[in-house]
């Protein structure tokens with residue numbers, strides 16, 4: 001049962017729960033996780049079934065509107081998203097303000113925040129239709145911005161969206177097409193990309209989603225709130241883990257070096273952790289990691305790639321899952337363990353991995369923002385603290401001390 005918060009406040013009591021280990025910050029009906037059992041449901045549907053039978057835009061509709069679309073609603077939704085894939089031409093100038101070698105997540109924070117400047121004065125967040133338009137705009141524009149980040153970093157011209165393609169296909173096109181050469185989207189890679197988007201779409205009150213909700217609780221511009229979410233996602237303990245994980249697999253290099261890294265992960269004097277392992281909520285196999293492993297296998301087969309990275313990952317997983325330390329600590333592979341191998345095989349550079357996570361998670365962030373406003377009666381997020389500083393002291397002016 002929920003704690004009677006009003007009564008606690010009245011009695012000047014509050015809980016001390018750094019990291020929100022056991023504190024619910026909101027009510028939500030979007031995503032359900034049972035970490036002990038390894039269950040993840042979006043609006044009641046298991047993630048594995050969504051990844052198998054739906055595409056990202058159907059899942060996006062489900063997250064945003066609460067129910068799956070019928071065929072007409074689905075087609076209308078696709079059309080609506082396609083109408084908003086372009087970004088304002090002036091946005092392209094923002095890219096040119098960044099150093100070419102900037103980390104793409106730094107650029108994403110900047111350009112997504114800059115959208116607030118384009119959609120602010122006319123935006124009324126208390127109006128349901130405006131909120132829905134905001135959600136569509138963000139969903140539609142994120143792949144365009146993400147691909148622009150990549151093109152800018154390699155000095156190629158930005159590609160306009162090709163709206164006859166699917167959401168994932170269009171993203172691959174904007175990433176890899178050039179004005180000089182035609183680009184054919186490989187359907188296996190398109191499906192893999194779409195699955196990666198689905199598997200990252202939402203995950204209830206993780207650090208970045210909570211950040212978006214916290215920023216939004218003051219009534220801030222939603223595009224700026226998404227930029228805050230992107231900043232929070234960047235860290236290696238959160239979305240940055242996919243980048244850190246592939247770097248770790250590369251560092252391990254071959255199966256025979258795994259025991260050395262397992263030993264380091266268990267050594268409390270060594271800050272090293274197995275990246276892509278462990279989760280605050282899952283104390284069982286992350287259901288997203290299972291789909292990711294299968295997709296990884298399919299992509300490597302399609303591209304006929306034999307990579308030691310996959311062998312290292314499979315063996316690392318096998319050894320860790322049989323190791324008493326990992327069993328006792330309930331540490332299993334998470335969503336980021338296999339995603340990097342897929343992205344790398346598709347040809348996406350490591351520095352773009354977290355950008356792709358941000359792109360996919362945007363729908364979750366905006367679904368939570370929308371839910372918060374639809375619920376109404378928003379309380380500004382204002383945690384208390386446990387003060388551990390000085391008691392009141394006498395101030396002596398500096399020239400009298």
Ligand code: ACO
Pocket residue numbers: 236237238239241265266272273274275276277278279280281329331334335336
């Ligand atoms: N490798 C080795 N030991 C680990 C790992 C790991 N990856 N993760 C947790 N542990 C150990 C800790 O050392 C600690 O051990 P102790 O109790 O003996 O001191 C215990 O497990 C609990 O760890 P905490 O950090 O307290 O767990 P928390 O729930 O706060 O952290 C987190 C979860 C941040 C995901 C952690 O498991 C981690 O750092 N994993 C690696 C990074 C990663 O993959 N992040 C992606 C998460 S999924 C996502 O954001 C999409």
